[in-house]
Amino acid sequence: MAKKSREILWEVGCEGHTDAWVVAENWELATVEAAAFWDVPWAKVAARCVCKQRIPGAPRNVCCRCGRVYYGPAPMCGACRETVRTEEYLLQQARRRGYRTGKLA
Numbered sequence: 437m438a439k440k441s442r443e444i445l446w447e448v449g450c451e452g453h454t455d456a457w458v459v460a461e462n463w464e465l466a467t468v469e470a471a472a473f474w475d476v477p478w479a480k481v482a483a484r485c486v487c488k489q490r491i492p493g494a495p496r497n498v499c500c501r502c503g504r505v506y507y508g509p510a511p512m513c514g515a516c517r518e519t520v521r522t523e524e525y526l527l528q529q530a531r532r533r534g535y536r537t538g539k540l541a
């Protein structure tokens with residue numbers, strides 16, 4: 437038997453970033469994981485993170501994004517992992533362009 441897990445699946449939102457899906461024991465750790473996904477210092481985003489979903493005991497091997505059964509690390513399948521990384525990358529590119537042209541304050 438696998439060790440009993442207290443892990444919770446979180447959907448973490450933050451202004452200027454795509455939503456991050458992370459598995460963590462508590463909210464603080466979830467924001468740490470989310471900051472790692474966004475590749476930003478935790479201190480910069482911690483206060484702006486919002487909890488969009490909290491799913492205790494989420495089934496393993498079921499992708500949180502597309503709902504397919506898969507094998508690999510939680511919480512999403514490889515294809516979705518790639519997709520969200522690309523979404524985040526494109527969003528950051530767009531924001532950088534925005535800053536340069538002065539459209540975003």
Ligand SMILES: [Zn+2]
Nearest residue numbers: 499502513516
């Ligand atoms: Zn998926």
